[in-house]
Amino acid sequence: MTARLSLYQKAENELYRMDSSVKTKFYDFCHQFRRDPDHPSLDLKPLKGDGRIFRAKIDRSYRALLARAGVGADGVQQWLIVAVRHRKDVYEELSVAINRITGEIEFVDLGVVGQSVLQRAGLKLTPAPDEQAAPAAEPTPAPVVADRPPTPAEPLLVCTPEDLRRLGVADALIDLALTVTTEEELDQLIAGAPRLTAEVLTGLGSGMSVEEVEREITQPASTELEPGFENDMAAALTRTAVTTVDDDIRNILAEGDFRAWKVYLHPTQRKIVERNYSGPARVSGGPGTGKTIVALHRVARLAAALPPGHGKPILLTTYTKNLTADLRSRLTSLMDPALLSRVDIKHIDQLAQSVLNENSAPGSQRSLITDDAALDVLREVLFEHDEHRWDAEFLFDEWEQIVLGQSLATRQDYFKARRAGMGRALSRPERAVIWKLLDQFTLRLNGLGRETWAQAAERAARYEMERARKIQLRAERKEDIGGGDLTHLDDNSSAMRYLRHRYRHIVVDEAQDLSPAHWKMLRAMVAPGSNDLFIASDTHQRIYDRQVTLSTVGINIRGRSSKLTLSYRTTQEILDQAAKVVRGVTYDDLDDGTETLNGYHSLLHGPAPEYVACDDWTDEITQLAEALKRWRKEIMHPAEDGTVRDPSGTMAVCVADGDMAGRVAADLELKHGITTATLTKDGPQGSGEVHIGTMHRFKGLEYQKLAIVGASAGILPRTAIVEKYETSDPKRYERELKKSRNQLFVAATRARDALRISWHGRPSPFLPLQEQKDSGSGEQGDGEGGL
Numbered sequence: 071m072t073a074r075l076s077l078y079q080k081a082e083n084e085l086y087r088m089d090s091s092v093k094t095k096f097y098d099f100c101h102q103f104r105r106d107p108d109h110p111s112l113d114l115k116p117l118k119g120d121g122r123i124f125r126a127k128i129d130r131s132y133r134a135l136l137a138r139a140g141v142g143a144d145g146v147q148q149w150l151i152v153a154v155r156h157r158k159d160v161y162e163e164l165s166v167a168i169n170r171i172t173g174e175i176e177f178v179d180l181g182v183v184g185q186s187v188l189q190r191a192g193l194k195l196t197p198a199p200d201e202q203a204a205p206a207a208e209p210t211p212a213p214v215v216a217d218r219p220p221t222p223a224e225p226l227l228v229c230t231p232e233d234l235r236r237l238g239v240a241d242a243l244i245d246l247a248l249t250v251t252t253e254e255e256l257d258q259l260i261a262g263a264p265r266l267t268a269e270v271l272t273g274l275g276s277g278m279s280v281e282e283v284e285r286e287i288t289q290p291a292s293t294e295l296e297p298g299f300e301n302d303m304a305a306a307l308t309r310t311a312v313t314t315v316d317d318d319i320r321n322i323l324a325e326g327d328f329r330a331w332k333v334y335l336h337p338t339q340r341k342i343v344e345r346n347y348s349g350p351a352r353v354s355g356g357p358g359t360g361k362t363i364v365a366l367h368r369v370a371r372l373a374a375a376l377p378p379g380h381g382k383p384i385l386l387t388t389y390t391k392n393l394t395a396d397l398r399s400r401l402t403s404l405m406d407p408a409l410l411s412r413v414d415i416k417h418i419d420q421l422a423q424s425v426l427n428e429n430s431a432p433g434s435q436r437s438l439i440t441d442d443a444a445l446d447v448l449r450e451v452l453f454e455h456d457e458h459r460w461d462a463e464f465l466f467d468e469w470e471q472i473v474l475g476q477s478l479a480t481r482q483d484y485f486k487a488r489r490a491g492m493g494r495a496l497s498r499p500e501r502a503v504i505w506k507l508l509d510q511f512t513l514r515l516n517g518l519g520r521e522t523w524a525q526a527a528e529r530a531a532r533y534e535m536e537r538a539r540k541i542q543l544r545a546e547r548k549e550d551i552g553g554g555d556l557t558h559l560d561d562n563s564s565a566m567r568y569l570r571h572r573y574r575h576i577v578v579d580e581a582q583d584l585s586p587a588h589w590k591m592l593r594a595m596v597a598p599g600s601n602d603l604f605i606a607s608d609t610h611q612r613i614y615d616r617q618v619t620l621s622t623v624g625i626n627i628r629g630r631s632s633k634l635t636l637s638y639r640t641t642q643e644i645l646d647q648a649a650k651v652v653r654g655v656t657y658d659d660l661d662d663g664t665e666t667l668n669g670y671h672s673l674l675h676g677p678a679p680e681y682v683a684c685d686d687w688t689d690e691i692t693q694l695a696e697a698l699k700r701w702r703k704e705i706m707h708p709a710e711d712g713t714v715r716d717p718s719g720t721m722a723v724c725v726a727d728g729d730m731a732g733r734v735a736a737d738l739e740l741k742h743g744i745t746t747a748t749l750t751k752d753g754p755q756g757s758g759e760v761h762i763g764t765m766h767r768f769k770g771l772e773y774q775k776l777a778i779v780g781a782s783a784g785i786l787p788r789t790a791i792v793e794k795y796e797t798s799d800p801k802r803y804e805r806e807l808k809k810s811r812n813q814l815f816v817a818a819t820r821a822r823d824a825l826r827i828s829w830h831g832r833p834s835p836f837l838p839l840q841e842q843k844d845s846g847s848g849e850q851g852d853g854e855g856g857l
């Protein structure tokens with residue numbers, strides 16, 4: 071090897087989209103280049119704009135654009151492939167620079183900036199002379215000033231060149247960005263810009279202030295550059311998201327961007343993964359911003375830093391069973407098997423069950439009962455006591471939120487308990503009656519040998535807290551006597567002597583849905599200290615009625631919170647609409663603060679979501695079937711190299727409840743010949759092409775094309791359930807509405823390229839239809855009852 075080659079992330083993304091014949095030739099090119107960059111077949115020549123950029127031949131039509139990136143520690147010349155272009159798209163006005171904020175190498179190609187912007191800025195691009203047609207090379211002063219258009223329009227961004235410089239926009243794009251006058255121009259500039267520039271401009275374009283962008287986008291991406299190495303390309307290369315081109319690259323290219331998340335982390339993601347936290351830390355961010363990816367990489371990093379040993383000192387947990395299976399399979403493909411064996415991967419209820427098993431005599435375990443079945447038991451108790459002041463739903467909520475939520479063990483505790491967020495005030499005598507009823511209810515469950523999931527979690531938390539208390543007590547006593555053995559303690563059994571916290575590190579995904587009991591259990595399972603808890607969550611996606619303030623359960627994340635804003639999943643068009651579903655509603659940040667979607671954006675673009683008003687159920691299903699068939703055709707359209715994609719599992723239909731899921735599946739199969747698979751808690755059941763499930767089941771998943779069916783008023787939110795709270799318990803009513811709104815938000819953000827929402831009757835009030843109408847786009851038909 072006489073040259074080392076790396077591939078810039080943007081170039082790799084471009085390659086994924088190219089015909090496979092170009093990919094094969096590119097691979098051969100890399101092979102040749104590494105052996106001998108000066109081989110005549112490669113025809114390596116400098117471009118005139120920036121002395122560091124060269125172009126070389128991949129084949130007759132395609133060129134690799136390369137930047138010299140210094141010499142490695144072993145003396146080998148390093149090159150970075152910054153782009154792969156058709157020869158007619160190669161211009162002289164290319165530049166590479168080291169970003170002053172991130173310290174990364176950035177490549178700027180003015181060729182991708184829109185013509186109107188270039189013209190307004192007075193720039194004209196100079197095509198690079200192609201080797202065959204090239205006249206004798208003449209020095210080309212770049213860029214050339216062209217005629218300016220007569221009437222300059224108002225610039226879109228309200229900031230100064232100095233602001234943009236401070237925010238980290240690439241120097242070559244600062245003046246251009248300030249000449250942009252329309253959103254289309256800004257989008258085009260963003261699409262071709264280096265990553266930090268794109269994020270900053272998107273943030274400013276979406277209305278964030280310079281200060282907000284600085285705080286939420288620039289600061290998290292900043293790196294302290296070693297003095298003296300600020301302009302060192304070799305040092306900058308180590309900070310840049312690149313793939314080292316070796317024999318592995320062929321597989322990466324063959325697999326497409328499916329593997330991209332394993333290879334690269336965005337600098338903001340990488341920072342969050344690699345930071346050393348002095349205590350619990352949290353990453354938040356809108357759907358698809360890579361919170362799960364960050365959590366997985368964080369596990370891998372923590373595992374790599376473990377001292378040698380056995381056992382499983384790291385816990386990776388999440389809320390549901392199918393997400394746990396997904397985390398396991400992704401982690402398996404990310405980590406070395408030896409390190410993976412040090413990670414315990416369990417969903418939160420499974421974890422609680424293992425604690426209860428450990429603490430119960432054989433055969434004495436209670437079996438679990440669903441909330442609906444438990445509610446029936448409570449109804450029986452109320453009936454027997456001829457109690458009508460409160461209905462079973464109200465008391466069940468009181469029990470889960472207040473009694474279990476705050477682990478209240480005695481009547482006195484309940485008298486003193488704060489009931490913030492609960493709609494109805496309760497006097498002391500009322501509390502006395504309620505306590506008695508709930509006591510009867512839990513005794514009844516106990517007698518049946520049953521308990522709810524929430525109850526099990528609360529019991530498990532108590533066992534774990536007791537265990538943590540013993541560990542702490544022992545440690546304190548040991549410290550008091552200056553080390554030594556505690557032979558004088560009452561319980562000096564070996565079980566006690568070797569009692570340790572279960573985990574060294576805990577990583578939690580989809581944390582917004584965990585209950586206070588879950589948090590107490592987790593807190594007690596890991597010793598307080600550096601890197602103890604790492605939490606990934608988005609409270610806009612909270613779809614169970616759980617609320618927690620982490621600081622009240624001993625988890626202090628202040629000063630250790632970070633936010634991701636770039637969606638890798640959803641197009642900007644889908645994201646805009648989804649964000650409107652939750653706009654105007656306040657969300658907590660799992661602590662005392664609030665969380666917003668400010669700066670949430672995507673660099674991907676696609677068609678606007680479709681809103682479809684239908685006449686009735688049959689019409690809705692018929693139109694859905696037509697859309698699914700159209701999508702299928704699009705997915706199976708042969709690629710340039712003739713390959714055809716398998717559409718299985720790329721499309722999904724999301725509905726509000728299980729009954730509707732069954733009806734949609736039956737109608738699609740029987741009336742329209744479309745095969746389906748139902749999403750269950752164990753993943754998709756059946757081998758059909760289109761996945762169908764309730765909104766709860768879509769948490770954490772993603773599909774290329776997604777349809778939401780039955781988005782009608784009365785269903786979203788379910789009037790029959792929420793209506794009764796409107797007057798009797800306004801706070802509960804608000805909570806129920808929010809839960810339903812969040813479900814729609816989660817469902818809509820599962821779509822990658824195409825989203826279609828349909829209803830019959832009146833549309834759901836959560837759909838952003840009025841704005842569609844006002845802007846005169848999107849919606850088809852106007853639905854019964856109007857909007």
Ligand SMILES: Nc1ncnc2c1ncn2[C@@H]1O[C@H](COP(=O)(O)OP(=O)(O)OP(=O)(O)O)[C@@H](O)[C@H]1O
Nearest residue numbers: 330331334335336357358359360361362363638770
């Ligand atoms: N650095 C990256 N490079 C390429 N793809 C990425 C990167 N980070 C995330 N992705 C991709 O973006 C998609 C969303 O990622 P992920 O599921 O981690 O997001 P999330 O924030 O957890 O989403 P949600 O909150 O909706 O569950 C996935 O397909 C993932 O592979």
